[in-house]
Structures are given as C-alpha cells and as structure tokens.
Amino acid sequence: MVNSTISIFEKELMNNVLFDTNLLIFKACRGKLKFIFMVVLLFSLVLKSNSHSQSNNIFVGANIGVYAYNSENNNSVTEESYAFSDLVLIYGANIGLLENKLLPNELIVELQWKQSKPFEKMEIETTTLTSGGKTNEFDLSLTTFSLNLAYELDLGSSMNIAVGPTLAMFLRTISSENTEWWDFEDRLNSFGLGANIYFYIKSSNYLIGLKSIYTHSLIYDNEHRDLSNYSQDFLSVELFVNYCFEF
Amino acid sequence: MRLLSVISLLILVGCSNSVEPLENIQTTVYFSLAETSDVEFYLENTYNTKVFSVSTKLPAGTHSIDLPVDDLVEGIYFYTLVVKGVDGNNYQITKKVYFRNA
Numbered sequence: 001m002v003n004s005t006i007s008i009f010e011k012e013l014m015n016n017v018l019f020d021t022n023l024l025i026f027k028a029c030r031g032k033l034k035f036i037f038m039v040v041l042l043f044s045l046v047l048k049s050n051s052h053s054q055s056n057n058i059f060v061g062a063n064i065g066v067y068a069y070n071s072e073n074n075n076s077v078t079e080e081s082y083a084f085s086d087l088v089l090i091y092g093a094n095i096g097l098l099e100n101k102l103l104p105n106e107l108i109v110e111l112q113w114k115q116s117k118p119f120e121k122m123e124i125e126t127t128t129l130t131s132g133g134k135t136n137e138f139d140l141s142l143t144t145f146s147l148n149l150a151y152e153l154d155l156g157s158s159m160n161i162a163v164g165p166t167l168a169m170f171l172r173t174i175s176s177e178n179t180e181w182w183d184f185e186d187r188l189n190s191f192g193l194g195a196n197i198y199f200y201i202k203s204s205n206y207l208i209g210l211k212s213i214y215t216h217s218l219i220y221d222n223e224h225r226d227l228s229n230y231s232q233d234f235l236s237v238e239l240f241v242n243y244c245f246e247f
Numbered sequence: 248m249r250l251l252s253v254i255s256l257l258i259l260v261g262c263s264n265s266v267e268p269l270e271n272i273q274t275t276v277y278f279s280l281a282e283t284s285d286v287e288f289y290l291e292n293t294y295n296t297k298v299f300s301v302s303t304k305l306p307a308g309t310h311s312i313d314l315p316v317d318d319l320v321e322g323i324y325f326y327t328l329v330v331k332g333v334d335g336n337n338y339q340i341t342k343k344v345y346f347r348n349a
Contacts (some may be wrong), residue, residue, distance in 0.1 A: 075295040111319070124323065124343040136345065138323065140293075174293060174323060184347065186266055186322045222319045223266050230294035 004066065055060075057098040059207050061242030064091045068212075069235035072142075072172075088117045090236060092144075096246065098207065105152035108162055110197060114236070116142040122174075136176050138184075143171040144234075148213065150198045159209075162198040168215045170232060188225065190232055192217035202241075207242040266320045269346055274314040280330055282307045290314060299339040321347045339340050 066087045092114030099107040122138040146169070150162035174186040192215045200209025217232035280286070289300035299315055314326070327341040 040276075054299065122323070122343070184321075184345075188294070192320050224268055225294060225322075226292060226296045226298050227294050229296040 032246055033159075037118050055246050056100055056247050057207070057244040058096070059098060059244045060093075060095050061207070061240055062091070062093050062237040063112070063211075063240040064089075065236055065238030066090060067116065067234055068237050069233065071231060071233040072140075075230070076093035086115045088142075089141075090238065094240065094242065096148075098202070098240075103151070104152060106160065106162065107152070108148065108164070110148040110150075112144070112146045112148060114144045114146075116240070138174055138176045140174050141172075142234075143173065144215075146213070146215070147170045148196050149212075150196055150211075160198070160200050160202065163201070164196055166194040166196045166213050166215055168194065168213075170217060170234075172217075172232070188223075188227075189221040190217040190220040192232065202244075205244055208240070210237065210239055212237050221227040266322060269316045269319050269321060269349060270348055272316050272342075272346065272348070274346070275318050276314065276328075277309060277311045279309045280305055280307050282333060284333075286310075287329040288312055288326070290324055290326045291342050293325075298324070310319065314322060316346055319346060325346075 057104045066089060068087075070088060092112060094110050094112040096108060096110030096112075116157050117139070120139060121245070124136050124138065130213065147167045148164065149166075151165035152162045155161055168191070170188075170190045170192065172188040174184075176184040194215030195215060196211060196213040198209055200211075202208055212235065214235045215233070219232075220227055276288070281303055283304065283306045285302070286305050287300070287302045289297050291297050298319060301312065322345075324344050324346060325341055326344060327339060329337055329339045
C-alpha cells in the first residue's frame with residue numbers, strides 16, 4: 001500500500017547550471033560535429049564544380065509516415081506510460097528546391113516540419129493534502145524541423161535515389177491543457193545530425209516518393225533537467241507528395 | 248564550425264522552455280510492510296534517469312521516505328517500490344507523480 005502526500009516548507013532555489021552543462025555536452029560533441037561538417041563541406045564543393053542545363057524546381061508538399069525506430073521506446077518510464085510503446089504516426093509538410101543546373105545529377109534541398117502524436121494519453125492521478133485525487137491527462141509529442149540535403153546517385157534505375165546529410169531540431173513536449181487545475185508544458189529542445197535517403201519519381205509537376213531519415217541528437221537544452229541516462233535517436237520512414245513549380 | 252555551433256545554440260535558447268526548479272515543497276511516500284524485507288525505492292524523471300534511489304532492510308510496520316524534490320524541476324516523475332518477499336519473489340509497484348510549484 002503506497003500513499004503520497006504533499007505539504008509546504010521553506011527551501012532555497014537550486015543553482016542554475018544550464019550553461020556549464022551545455023558547454024560540457026558541446027565539447028563532447030565537437031569531434032563528431034567537425035567530422036560531419038567537413039563531410040557536408042566537401043559534398044558541397046564537389047557538387048559546385050559541375051553544371052548542366054536543365055530547369056530547377058521549387059516544390060511544396062506533405063509527408064506522412066512512422067518512426068521505424070524511436071529511442072523513446074527504450075525509455076522505461078515513457079514506455080510505462082504507453083505513450084511511445086508502439087509505432088508512432090508522423091505527419092508534416094515540406095518545401096524545397098530541386099537543383100538541376102549546377103550539378104550533373106539532381107540535388108534536393110528541403111526544409112521539413114513533422115509532428116508526432118501518440119495514440120494514447122498519459123494519465124496521472126494527483127493526490128494532495130488540500131484536495132482529493134484528480135486525474136490529469138498528458139500528451140507526449142515530438143516536433144521536428146530539419147534541413148535535408150540529398151544528391152541523386154547514378155544507379156541507372158527507373159526510380160531516382162538520392163542520399164545526403166540531415167540537420168534537425170527536435171522539440172520533445174509533455175503537455176497538459178485545459179485541466180481543472182493548470183496548464184503544464186515540459187519541453188526539451190535538442191539539435192541533431194543524421195543522414196537521409198530518398199526514393200522518388202519526378203514527373204512534370206509532381207515529386208513523389210519515399211524517404212528515410214536517421215538522426216541522432218547531439219546538443220540538449222536540458223534546463224536543469226537530469227538527462228544523464230537519456231539520448232535521442234530516430235529513424236523515420238515517410239511517404240511524400242510534392243507539387244513542383246518550374247523556374 | 249563555430250558559426251554552426253553558435254547558430255544551433257541560439258536556436259535552442261530561442262525556443263527554450265522555462266521549467267522551474269521546485270521550491271517550498273515536501274513530498275513523503277508512506278508504505279507498510281507485513282514482515283521484515285529488503286526494500287528498494289527509486290524516483291525517475293521522464294528522461295529515463297533515476298534522480299533518487301535508496302535500498303535498505305526494514306522491519307514490519309509503516310515506513311516513510313522523504314523525496315528530495317528540492318533538487319528537481321517541475322514535471323512528471325515515476326516512483327517505484329520494490330520489496331523482496333520472504334518467498335524470494337520481488338513485488339513492485341510504480342506510480343506516476345506530478346510535481347509543481349504552488
């Protein structure tokens with residue numbers, strides 16, 4: 001039999017250690033960041049040395065998919081909440097450029113937003129000295145903003161295949177709105193790097209295909225939180241449909 | 248390289264969320280044992296990190312554990328009590344708890 005009670009007493013605020021912790025994490029990641037940045041730089045320089053004369057396209061569209069791998073599933077406490085225990089649906093939008101003029105093959109430069117929502121809410125029954133037990137529902141969601149660069153490979157297949165690096169920012173949010181007591185939001189921001197692969201077909205006006213993106217978070221805005229046993233790795237598989245504007 | 252790092256940190260700070268440290272709060276968990284048992288109690292945040300744990304042998308009766316919430320921030324936590332029974336089996340209970348400033 002377990003019961004919890006809450007009462008009030010005087011206590012000092014804890015010290016703010018945000019900046020020190022971020023610097024330590026950043027130093028630890030500096031080697032990886034340098035390597036990935038050099039790869040992106042070399043990639044860009046090699047591509048800039050070539051050119052051919054096709055038209056460019058701006059594309060706008062939507063994507064829908066799932067996280068084939070989601071590190072939150074290994075997180076014992078979020079798994080216990082059932083919020084991330086199954087495949088999570090993700091959806092979003094993207095805008096980008098299909099560059100054909102400067103390079104021998106196509107280059108995709110894409111800005112993407114995607115959002116995940118769990119199918120089940122986390123329920124917490126709260127008990128205090130001043131009021132009885134009440135149940136609050138919480139959402140656990142992931143929002144991703146990413147920059148995807150992908151260069152088409154010469155494989156001679158009917159479907160185009162492109163690969164490249166991805167830079168991503170994640171917002172991991174636990175929130176509760178419109179409860180009887182209060183609104184609450186616990187959002188962890190992080191910045192990560194990764195790789196992508198596109199399988200796509202380009203018609204005169206449409207860019208349609210499948211893309212898979214792997215990302216690993218390197219820098220966390222931990223804001224006093226203890227993240228010593230926490231990491232983020234995501235592998236998404238998404239279907240996308242874009243409309244192209246030629247210029 | 249430095250520019251990339253500065254930009255990423257600026258983005259993170261710009262989108263930062265203000266989760267406040269807990270203040271003026273005391274939380275005590277009470278539990279009862281039917282017989283002398285090995286007990287493990289731990290508190291986890293939603294980032295898979297144990298922020299408090301204690302293991303001890305306790306006699307039969309009612310006991311309490313004061314949680315060190317003054318080292319924590321507002322948010323959702325999970326506390327787990329594991330009791331090793333005389334039959335050799337572990338009995339475990341996990342509860343979600345939401346800490347916030349008044």
